[in-house]
Amino acid sequence: MSYEAITSEVMNPLLMTRVGRIWWISLLVSLALTVMMVVSILWLFANGIGVWGLNQSNIWGFAIANYVWWIGIGNAGTLISSMLLLTRQRWRASVNRFAEAMTLFAAAIAGLYPILHLGRPWFFYWLMPYPNTMGVWPQWRSPLVWDFFAIASYLIFSLLFWYTGLIPDLATARDRAAPGLRRALYGFMSFGWTGSASDWLRLESFYKTAAAMAVPLVFSVHSVVGLDFAAGLAPGWAETIFPPYFVFGAAYSGFAMVVTLAIPIRWAFNLQGLVTRSHLNVMGKMLLFLSLIMSISYATEWFMAWYAGSEAERDLILFKFFGAYAPYYWLMLACNCVIPLALWVPAVRRTPKLILAVALAINLGMWLERILITTTTPSHGHLPSSWQIYTPTIWDWTLWFGTLGFFTLLFLIFVRLVPFISLHEVKQFDWQRRRA
Amino acid sequence: MSGHHLLAGFAEPGELMGAIEKAREAGFSDLEAYSPFAIEGVAEAIGHRPTRIRIVMAVAGVIGAACGFGLQAWSAMVAYPINSGGRPLFSWPAFMLVTFELTVLFAVVAGFVAFILRSGLTKLHQPLFAAPNFHRASHDLFFLRVTVDGDANAARELLKGLSPIVIDEVPA
Numbered sequence: 001m002s003y004e005a006i007t008s009e010v011m012n013p014l015l016m017t018r019v020g021r022i023w024w025i026s027l028l029v030s031l032a033l034t035v036m037m038v039v040s041i042l043w044l045f046a047n048g049i050g051v052w053g054l055n056q057s058n059i060w061g062f063a064i065a066n067y068v069w070w071i072g073i074g075n076a077g078t079l080i081s082s083m084l085l086l087t088r089q090r091w092r093a094s095v096n097r098f099a100e101a102m103t104l105f106a107a108a109i110a111g112l113y114p115i116l117h118l119g120r121p122w123f124f125y126w127l128m129p130y131p132n133t134m135g136v137w138p139q140w141r142s143p144l145v146w147d148f149f150a151i152a153s154y155l156i157f158s159l160l161f162w163y164t165g166l167i168p169d170l171a172t173a174r175d176r177a178a179p180g181l182r183r184a185l186y187g188f189m190s191f192g193w194t195g196s197a198s199d200w201l202r203l204e205s206f207y208k209t210a211a212a213m214a215v216p217l218v219f220s221v222h223s224v225v226g227l228d229f230a231a232g233l234a235p236g237w238a239e240t241i242f243p244p245y246f247v248f249g250a251a252y253s254g255f256a257m258v259v260t261l262a263i264p265i266r267w268a269f270n271l272q273g274l275v276t277r278s279h280l281n282v283m284g285k286m287l288l289f290l291s292l293i294m295s296i297s298y299a300t301e302w303f304m305a306w307y308a309g310s311e312a313e314r315d316l317i318l319f320k321f322f323g324a325y326a327p328y329y330w331l332m333l334a335c336n337c338v339i340p341l342a343l344w345v346p347a348v349r350r351t352p353k354l355i356l357a358v359a360l361a362i363n364l365g366m367w368l369e370r371i372l373i374t375t376t377t378p379s380h381g382h383l384p385s386s387w388q389i390y391t392p393t394i395w396d397w398t399l400w401f402g403t404l405g406f407f408t409l410l411f412l413i414f415v416r417l418v419p420f421i422s423l424h425e426v427k428q429f430d431w432q433r434r435r436a
Numbered sequence: 437m438s439g440h441h442l443l444a445g446f447a448e449p450g451e452l453m454g455a456i457e458k459a460r461e462a463g464f465s466d467l468e469a470y471s472p473f474a475i476e477g478v479a480e481a482i483g484h485r486p487t488r489i490r491i492v493m494a495v496a497g498v499i500g501a502a503c504g505f506g507l508q509a510w511s512a513m514v515a516y517p518i519n520s521g522g523r524p525l526f527s528w529p530a531f532m533l534v535t536f537e538l539t540v541l542f543a544v545v546a547g548f549v550a551f552i553l554r555s556g557l558t559k560l561h562q563p564l565f566a567a568p569n570f571h572r573a574s575h576d577l578f579f580l581r582v583t584v585d586g587d588a589n590a591a592r593e594l595l596k597g598l599s600p601i602v603i604d605e606v607p608a
Contacts, residue, residue, distance in 0.1 A: 156545065
């Protein structure tokens, strides 16, 4: 492809074409859902967390499960952009931009949940170490304080990393846009970028070093989420496998979300030349690989419960398979372990509709997994007298669907404002390929 | 950047590299290249020194680690000691996570700030933007900028000999 073709393919949908009806309909739907989210939050603030389906045993419920799910979605964006950058995977350039945007939005939404769940959310800043009149400092041995630092660092990191890669492309948008408000906006956002050799040198140096730091950062963020559970003594939670298992689960759900977003964007903006079937093929292989890791992780959980000989652990596994949540557990296993096996077939990996269907199943499966991890243990812990089943209320559901709508809303605005494919990297790879 | 600037735009990075070599041979020393993407070797060919952003990041990272660990150790032992289940006050393994997060955070923020400041990205307008074809530097042309001190015609002839797609003058 010529440089001209690459620029046009990304910039024209952004600057020239009018948006279609589908975009407006999606925008209205996601806007409505966002309003629903705001109402749910206001209702929560007015009435307290009793509006959720929480009870004496299940004190975490949807809020923490969804937090884990969202932060997991975010995880893959950073993994894609950093790990693939460091290992020089060329196919990365076509997907990294919206994978990173996905990270940013998902991590921001994820950060919202623990705060809402606090009960007294207006005191959330007590997690911050600041010299206060009470002379109180955070409890540094608590995984929830680690969480606060992990999420805050991760958010700031993702924003800077994403924006650094974006600056040259915003400059392209500035140079392509007709004079007016849009051009002024792009001019402002691109900081007067000229693309001089010395600027590129600094950008690449910073970007690659940041990418190298991103990999351990991502692992630490989700390991801490795993530790939130594993640091206690509850059966089903106190497992050493939790940190890695959470990290891979996060990569799994995040990759599935990238596929879920990539296919509609590719179709809507006619990007078949930039996000090709071989990109989908590679991502399909990635999903298959991660699904096998997840299957092994589940098997390890069952094996360890049996092998460790703890009565409560064994009982909990039986409860998973045959107890109150059993239908969801079987559905989760089907979505996460069985359906992705279809990706062994090359034709499935290369057919957008089929791989999208598998990715949606994985999204559902991983969401069920988060819900089940959060609810099964409190519902069936050491003390039979405190066994209680968790039933989400309408407000749990409205907040959950509301955040999905809010995420979609942010994404719809993002694809209209920002070059959603990394132009300079696609051009660079294209040039390197022609030269090779 | 005193004097007068000429810009020659080429269609491919290879031509730009050739042009840099020729211009250097002809005795022009104040050169700069502008391209839509990072080209390996261009900065070295022009004679830019390697960037020190990594050093800035490393130093900031160490400061971040020291701040993070110091804050935790001090507040847990001195400012607000809590006996939590008889655990030692200086329970350093539990402090490692926050220390790590702050290391990364400090390094990345410092690296970003250094990148913006050193690249002069606080100035939204550059004189270059007034050159008629410069907008293609973010799109499909690879520009070589030559600073002319004396005879403008000699420089123009040199650039013409390299058969660029466009030659622009940067208005003063």
